[in-house]
Every structure is written in structure tokens, then in C-alpha cells.
Amino acid sequence: MVQGNGFSETGLRRLHDVLARHVESGKIPGLVALVSRGGQTHVEALGTMQHDGGPPMRRDTIFRMASTSKPVAVAAAMVLLDECRLRLDDPVDQWLPELANRRVLTRIDSALEDTVPARRPITVRDLLTSTFGLGMDMTALGTPIMGAIFEQGLTPNLPEPMPEPDEWMRRLGELPLMHQPGERWQYQISNDLLGVLVARVTGQSFEKFLRERIFDPLDMKDTGFHVPEDKIDRMPTLYAPNPQTGEFNVWDEAVGGRWSQPPAFPGGGGGLVSTVDDYHAYFQMLLNHGMHGTERILSRPAVELMTTNSLTPAQLADREAMARDNVHISFGQGQHGGWGYGMAVRTYRGDYASVGQFGWDGGSGASAYADPDKQLTGILLTQVGLTVPNSAHAIHDFWTTVYQAID
Numbered sequence: 001m002v003q004g005n006g007f008s009e010t011g012l013r014r015l016h017d018v019l020a021r022h023v024e025s026g027k028i029p030g031l032v033a034l035v036s037r038g039g040q041t042h043v044e045a046l047g048t049m050q051h052d053g054g055p056p057m058r059r060d061t062i063f064r065m066a067s068t069s070k071p072v073a074v075a076a077a078m079v080l081l082d083e084c085r086l087r088l089d090d091p092v093d094q095w096l097p098e099l100a101n102r103r104v105l106t107r108i109d110s111a112l113e114d115t116v117p118a119r120r121p122i123t124v125r126d127l128l129t130s131t132f133g134l135g136m137d138m139t140a141l142g143t144p145i146m147g148a149i150f151e152q153g154l155t156p157n158l159p160e161p162m163p164e165p166d167e168w169m170r171r172l173g174e175l176p177l178m179h180q181p182g183e184r185w186q187y188q189i190s191n192d193l194l195g196v197l198v199a200r201v202t203g204q205s206f207e208k209f210l211r212e213r214i215f216d217p218l219d220m221k222d223t224g225f226h227v228p229e230d231k232i233d234r235m236p237t238l239y240a241p242n243p244q245t246g247e248f249n250v251w252d253e254a255v256g257g258r259w260s261q262p263p264a265f266p267g268g269g270g271g272l273v274s275t276v277d278d279y280h281a282y283f284q285m286l287l288n289h290g291m292h293g294t295e296r297i298l299s300r301p302a303v304e305l306m307t308t309n310s311l312t313p314a315q316l317a318d319r320e321a322m323a324r325d326n327v328h329i330s331f332g333q334g335q336h337g338g339w340g341y342g343m344a345v346r347t348y349r350g351d352y353a354s355v356g357q358f359g360w361d362g363g364s365g366a367s368a369y370a371d372p373d374k375q376l377t378g379i380l381l382t383q384v385g386l387t388v389p390n391s392a393h394a395i396h397d398f399w400t401t402v403y404q405a406i407d
Helices: 009-024 066-073 075-082 124-128 144-151 165-173 189-202 206-215 229-234 276-287 300-306 313-325 390-405
Strands: 030-037 040-050 053-056 103-105 115-117 250-252 337-339 344-346 358-362 366-371 376-382
Touching (some): 009 390, 066 358, 075 189, 189 206, 313 337
Antiparallel strands (some): 103 115
């Protein structure tokens, strides 16, 4: 029996079996998955909140989204573009004076003093496309600049949380850029920087603006930068298993953990918590060209712009190198070709997904994509970090099976 323009029953049964196999292996304590197409939504909630048991996973379990925050958090900047409160090629100096008059390293491995002046100011477009000149460059580990980025607490997931935004900006402003503005694609820091930009342009906290303009209109009631006390029992323990032994090391507990209080720095690069239904509402809005029911959240061209590749061939070479040459770190995540605003965009047929599919994955074992060609949304959330390949393997198998389940 088939069901119209959604999924086949056989396909959904196989999806369940494949996901259940990952949980039964003992490598993934629990997961929640959602697939949606043609008005049909199917959810799987398997396993438990802790690796040694505990309450079962539920459809409304709240997960740490890690880098899967990026495609959602970027919407705040798109609202400001729609309202002409930001322009793509405006220099950011007027709101982020800490980034005025940049110096740029003569080489990626130069001493921090070995610099030349930036050829031009940093623009809004540079932040949106992750090309402003600083980022998490996994091919440059061990260089003075990467050492300084870690030491200054400019990235998440270090033992020390990031400082509040003004102090974070001050520290960022003391570092030279790795590359000239607009020259190279680099990961992560631009997405956190966008949150500071939005807060300064609007005079509201980044979270308050996101809530008013994106979360509340979409009824994303469980999405934010922390989990309130009355919901903390819905958040699983997050693990970072030992890559050598596979032992389940705790990365973050729910009660008393990093997301149990509002953070000093609300990070658009990796700070959100959410549920499969909240993320479904957001990605469905993108598939609907910015509409949620009868309400417009983003303009159609804004959605087209953020979900289309924005990188030049030269910049794509950096993006591809990170995906292809870091397979041992990412376990094959990120090989899509292009990059839009805050998300990957598929520019070639590299696996079962269609060209044009957009979304991203998170180091906490999260994955969220939408596919305009197939009118498909898929979200898979786990609590096993990418220190080991297990959640990545589950994510790959999820997508392989979802595409086969299409009617």
C-alpha cells in the first residue's frame, strides 16, 4: 500500500529498522527522527535518554543542536535584510567598530605581528557567506592564529564558555585576520558574529529578536539558547565517547550543565537547543518560500538567497578541502559542494540526495535538511557527539533510507 505523495509504508518500515539497529548496537543510546513530505509526517523515537537506560526518548525530547543551529540562527539577519535595516555590502564597522581597520596575516602560519593592512572593510555579505577572514580552520591547527582563537575563548565547546558578546568582540578585535575580507570560506566564527551584529542593529538581545521574529511566529516553543528548569527533564545527557575505547564520556549533563542556564554568549554558530517538531516548522517554512500558514516569516528572495550556493569556485575549493580532506574528523559529513548563508547547499549529486538540498549537521550528532526538488524535510537528533563515527553513521543511513522511502 502506498500513501499519495509522501512515503511508502515499506520504506518507513525499513527506516525504522535501520535506526533501531543503531540503537540496538549499544553505540547510540537514543534518537528522535522526523521525516515529512506531501503533508505526511512520520516520527521515530527510539532508545533512552542515557546510555545506561533512563527515561525513553520522546518526540518532544530537547536536543543540543550544535552546528545545526547555523541554518536557523541566520534567519535573524535575513529579517534585517528584508527590512532594509542591513544591506549586503554595508561595511560592518558602524555596528562592530572592533572590526574596523583590520590587519591580515602575511601567511596563515605567520606570527601574529606579521601582517599587512586589509584591502577593504568587512561587509555584511562577508559575515553571511562565512568569508570575513577568520574561522575554525582545521587545516591550520597548530598555527599561532588558531592557538590565539582557542586561548581567547572565541569558539564554543572548550572547557571555558565564551565570554559575553562585548568582551568576545574586544578579544576578536585584537587578532589579525587569517585572510583578506571576502577571500576565503572559513567555518564557525562568522555565525557567532552575526548574532552580535543582529543584537547591535536591533538593540535587543539576539535571543529576544530570534524569538519575536522566528521562534514565536513558527510556534517553536522549545527552541532557545538554554532549557528552562521546568523542561530540563526532557533533555538527554550528551556524550563524547572516547575514540580509542568507545567509553561513554559525559560531555554535558542536563541538570546543572551548560544549557541549564542562559549563556553569557548566545551563539548562532552552535548554541541552540530544539526538538524535531520545532526544526520541522522552520525547514517547512523555507520549503514554503518563507510562508508559515498565512504568515510571511521571510521574503521569497531571502529564502532563495540563503539556500543557494554563494561561494566562488576559488572559495569552494576551501570548502571542499575541509569536507573531503577531513573525512577522518567529520566521518564524511559536509560533502555537498556549496554553501549558502549558514548552511550547506548541494551543488552536485554526491549521494542519494537531490541537487539543491540544503541544511547542516551538528557535532552533537544532529542533522537537519530540506530538499526542494522532493519537497522533503528530514531531521535526526542523537546525544552522541562526533568524537566517534557512530552518530555520523546513523545520519548517513537515515538519509540513505529516507530517499528510498519516497513514494
